[in-house]
Amino acid sequence: MTDISPLPHVLNIKPYVPGGKLAGARGPVIMLASNENPFGPNPLAIEAMREAAASVHVYPDPAYGALREAIGAAAGITAIDRIAVSSGSDEIIHLLTQCYAGPGDEVLQTEHAFSMYAVSATAHGATPVFVPETDLTAGANAILGGVSARTKILFLANPNNPTGTMMSVDALKELQDALPPHVLFVIDGAYAEYVGPAYEAAIRDMVDRRPNTIMMRTFSKIHGLAAARLGWAYLPRRIADTFQSIRGPFNVNALAAAAGAASISDPAFTTMSREHNTLWRAKMIEALNAMGLPTPESAANFVIPDFGSAERAAAAHAFLKDRDILVRAIGGYKLPTRLRISIGSAKDNEAVLGALKAFSAQR
Ligand SMILES: Cc1ncc(COP(=O)(O)O)c(C=O)c1O
Incomplete structure (x- = not known):
């Protein structure tokens, strides 16, 4: 006992x-x-991990400069200091929730949303709130209907897992424009590469439309690096600074960092x-x-x-x-x-x- x-x-x-x-x-x-x-995985990523393996007695670069530069170059992002990297995008979900939602707060998601959003909300004492879906999608109006004064974060995977459905960029923008400024809007693009580069660019640009919007991505799916555990996000500057202050200094292992940089540099x-x-x-x-x-x-x-x-x-x-x-x-x-x-x-x-x-x- x-x-x-x-x-x-x-x-x-x-x-x-x-x-x-x-x-x-x-x-x-x-x-x-x-x-x-x-x-x-991309053969270039395997090679990069092999090379990095010889140096694992040394801590990784805590700024993950090479990886963030490679992500920025591939994603068309010049503000490298607004790119955060993580041990899987699950870590981003956890750290954002830890920073922005706690007891008495609500974390909004759609009825069939990826389940880590609710796990993380509950783990931090916040209440997961689910917006009903029709035909496996919620849509901007239904999502807005779920927003309250206590809503701190809206997690929206687009395309969503496990439904595979997605909202159009126009609908996302409509939602973004109507969301009250106290709600952090997290667009989870874990499957964005399967839609294509134009869509990837569109959600990247949404981050720059409003100071409350984040784009979250993973190397676990199209990059074939699920076991390496690597995710990243593009964030408004204030949120990026908060994120950097809470993450562990070496939250991404050196093999994953090397693999990710190699993979994202090979379209x-x-x-x-x-x-x-x-x-x-x-x-x-x-x-x-x-x-x-x-x-x-x-x-x-x-x-x-x-x-x-x-x-x-x-x-x-x-x-x-x-x-x-x-x-x-x-x-x-x-x-x-x-x-x-x-x-x-x-x-x-x-x-x-x-x-x-x-x-x-x-x-
Ligand atoms: C929508 C969505 N977001 C995030 C993740 C987490 O991915 P990872 O932690 O491997 O980056 C997944 C994994 O299945 C997912 O489907």
Whole structure:
């Protein structure tokens, strides 16, 4: 027994459920549960990590100058001091929440939003507030309807995980213009590269339209560096200064920093990954719909077929698991009748489609 107990709100956290691994698999496992890049990391990033490995006895550059310069050059950002880097973008979610929301405050998100926003809000004693969605999107008006005097942060993933839906840039701007200035607007662009460079530039420019807007990005998805844990953000100057004051001096490890700089400096790899994704996403959506599994359009690197009932979705999940294929159950996101399937290699996509065809034929 011990008298040591966490703060009361920490006990309220509903932990994040990761995509996980497949225990006891017979052969190679097809991993389509965590929206990873099927091509793996950029070979230039692997080389950069190899080189950096020889120097890991020395602390990294606490300013992460080379990485921030590389991000700035790739993203068209000249104010390098307004770029922050982090151990995964999860760390940005946590640090922003820690800085700006606490007991009595509200953190706003959409009904099917990425679950770390709520985990982080709860962990810091704030109340997560969910805006209802229609047809898997909320829209500016519904989001504004959720804003109160206590709202401190609005987290909006665009495209959103796990729905794959997105708001147009015009709708984002409408929302931005109407948001009261006491609300920090965090546009989470974890999947922005799958939309394309024009969209990436548009959300970057939104940061400069208002002093309350942040763009958050990750190296875990299109850059194929999920295990390296690297994220970044472009922030208004005052918020950037606050962020720098709270982050650990060495919050990004040197291997991740080297890999990220190499990867973001090579747009060819990103373009190739996006084109593969666009092609296969369309094929997957068409094939799943043809199987009688209604699958909406997606702007990201995953699709969410509807199995009609939670039981049927669970049966499909288990059926795939038995064939060493791991996809994501999304009941925790209030989408119990659907599964989220990441776009993988051509071979893996064909395997999951083949297995689902066999599953559908079982009825
Ligand atoms: C919308 C969204 N934001 C943020 C993250 C966190 O990514 P990471 O911490 O790996 O950068 C994810 C991961 O799945 C995500 O889907």
